[in-house]
Amino acid sequence: MKALVYHGPGRKAWEDVPDATIIEPTDVVVRVDTATICGTDLHILHGDVAAVTDGRILGHEAVGTVTAVGDAVKGFATGDRVLVPAITKCGRCEYCQRGMPSHCQTVGGIGWIFGHLIDGTQADLVRVPYADTSLYAVPPNVTNEQAIFLADSLPTGYEVGVLAGEVRPGHTVAVVGAGAVGLAAILTTGLWGASRVIAIDANKFRLEKALEFGATDVFEAGDSTAGDVLALTDGLGVDVAIEAVGYPETLLTAASLVRPGGTIANIGVHGVPVSLPMQDMWIKNVRLTMGLVDTVSIPTLLKMVASGRIPAEKMGTHSFNFDQMDEAYGVFGNAAANSALKVIITPA
Numbered sequence: 001m002k003a004l005v006y007h008g009p010g011r012k013a014w015e016d017v018p019d020a021t022i023i024e025p026t027d028v029v030v031r032v033d034t035a036t037i038c039g040t041d042l043h044i045l046h047g048d049v050a051a052v053t054d055g056r057i058l059g060h061e062a063v064g065t066v067t068a069v070g071d072a073v074k075g076f077a078t079g080d081r082v083l084v085p086a087i088t089k090c091g092r093c094e095y096c097q098r099g100m101p102s103h104c105q106t107v108g109g110i111g112w113i114f115g116h117l118i119d120g121t122q123a124d125l126v127r128v129p130y131a132d133t134s135l136y137a138v139p140p141n142v143t144n145e146q147a148i149f150l151a152d153s154l155p156t157g158y159e160v161g162v163l164a165g166e167v168r169p170g171h172t173v174a175v176v177g178a179g180a181v182g183l184a185a186i187l188t189t190g191l192w193g194a195s196r197v198i199a200i201d202a203n204k205f206r207l208e209k210a211l212e213f214g215a216t217d218v219f220e221a222g223d224s225t226a227g228d229v230l231a232l233t234d235g236l237g238v239d240v241a242i243e244a245v246g247y248p249e250t251l252l253t254a255a256s257l258v259r260p261g262g263t264i265a266n267i268g269v270h271g272v273p274v275s276l277p278m279q280d281m282w283i284k285n286v287r288l289t290m291g292l293v294d295t296v297s298i299p300t301l302l303k304m305v306a307s308g309r310i311p312a313e314k315m316g317t318h319s320f321n322f323d324q325m326d327e328a329y330g331v332f333g334n335a336a337a338n339s340a341l342k343v344i345i346t347p348a
Contacts, residue, residue, distance in 0.1 A: 003057040003123030004325050009047030012058065014325045020125040025072035028131040030064040030084055034144040035122050035345045036316075037332045038086075038152055039179075040269070041115065045329075048271060052116055059122030060086040060114035061151035063144040067125065075132040081144075083136040083302075084121055084128055086152040087111035087295040091133030102292040106130075112292065122325065124347070136298050139306045145344055146305050146312040149184075153342065154301055154312060156267060156293040157184025157244070162192060163297070164289040165240040165265030169193030174229055174238040175215070176254045178206035179335070180315060180342050181267055182244030186213045187310060188301075194240075198232065200225055200253070205339045213314065226256040233259070240265060248274040258286055266290040317341045321348040 003017045020029050038061060044052045062084040066076050076082065088111055089101030096104050104111045107129065114120040119127065128135060138147045162185055167173055173194045175182045178201040189197050198217045199210030207218040219228045230237060237259035243251050246268030254264050255276060264286060276288075304310040317340050320328040328345055331338045 001124035002322060003119070004059065006044060006052055006056045006058050007054050010045060012045060012329075014322070017057065017123070020119065020123070020127040022068055022070045023127060024129060025070040026130050026132065027070040028066050028073055028076055028128050028135070029068040030062065030082060030126050030128055031067045032062045032064045032121055032123060032126055033346065034063040034148045035059055036061050036148050036151070036342050037122075037328060037345070039181075042333055043269065043271075044115070049116065056115065057119035057123050058115045059120035060112060060116065061148060062121035062126060063138060063147045063151075064126070070131070073131050076135060076137075081138045083138050083147050083150060083298070084114070084126065085134065085136065085150070085155070085295040085298060086114065087293065088113050088129055088134045090130050096133075099296055100294055101296065102294045110292070111294070122345070124322070136302065139302060142302065142306050143313065144346075145316055147302075148344065149312045149315040149342060150298055150301050150305065152293065152295075153180045153315060154184045154188070154310070155295045155297050157181045157186075158188040158191075158301065159293050159295075159297050160267045160289075160291055161185035161242040161244065161265050162188050164291065165242055165263045167192040167194050167240050170195045171239040172196040172198070172233055173240045173242065174198040174200060174254070174257045175210075175242045175244060176200045176221075176250050176257075177243065177245035177268065178203070178210040178215075179244065182242070183209060183213045183315065183341065185242050185244060185267065186210055186215050187314075190214050191304070191309075196232075198229060198238065200229075203336045205336070209341065221253070225253060229257050238262060243268050246270050248272065251276070255281065255286070258284075260284040260286070263287045263289060315342045316344045318343045320345050322346070323348050
């Protein structure tokens with residue numbers, strides 16, 4: 001089979017590798033029909049994730065068709081169309097039972113294993129461990145192009161942003177960073193009745209998309225951002241500030257926007273330390289949340305997509321086939337210049 005293989009920082013290749021096969025009785029093999037690229041894949045290629053070693057197949061999001069089933073698998077059969085999420089869960093360990101499969105102990109202490117600790121989904125075939133507790137059947141009226149964004153981006157924006165931030169009816173929400181995950185947060189704030197959703201980004205294309213995704217107001221990031229948001233909220237600030245970039249300055253921006261008693265929900269993946277103004281935050285009763293997605297919201301989000309309540313397909317802006325993998329990475333890696341959100345990659 002063909003797969004995108006990591007060969008150290010800055011080096012990858014679409015090349016021939018041995019076919020994925022059943023190893024454990026709880027495994028299935030899935031033929032990948034649709035894949036995408038995540039910002040985490042770019043971090044890996046930059047050499048930021050030491051656990052990813054030379055020879056690892058990249059990718060952790062896929063929609064596909066089951067082609068082989070282990071003897072212990074009861075819930076899936078050959079021919080089933082399935083969503084392969086970013087998080088794998090055994091369903092039995094302490095963290096899985098607590099609803100935190102992002103820290104599944106059975107698969108190595110972290111649920112994100114595809115393209116990280118085991119071979120990933122940017123390939124013709126992928127082996128999926130713990131299939132019964134990890135895979136999701138895709139409803140007939142949900143397309144692959146809709147379902148693929150439920151593997152990571154939409155659950156991340158919803159769980160780590162909207163749910164962790166405890167968005168409630170009537171709340172005012174600011175989302176700092178209108179990339180794919182920030183837009184996923186904007187798209188799902190409406191499920192909890194936010195009255196005003198303010199998108200902040202330095203890119204005009206993303207701000208235009210934010211309005212399409214449900215933002216009520218947009219501001220270009222700059223020196224006046226905090227003042228603009230305060231003016232829009234009677235000088236109080238927002239109830240929930242969602243940070244969806246992962247830079248020190250964007251987290252500080254989010255902190256400057258939240259009102260007393262509010263919440264900063266950090267989604268962004270931070271690679272360096274951040275100095276927060278604790279001397280101001282503690283007395284304002286501000287709460288800060290953060291974390292890795294668990295993908296436990298996928299069944300709910302699948303229902304919302306199937307009903308038309310969430311137009312997940314809006315996330316995809318560019319399409320490629322597997323033989324164009326380098327081009328897909330080039331476009332996604334320069335998303336702002338290419339007016340790209342997420343790319344959809346399918347077999348030729």
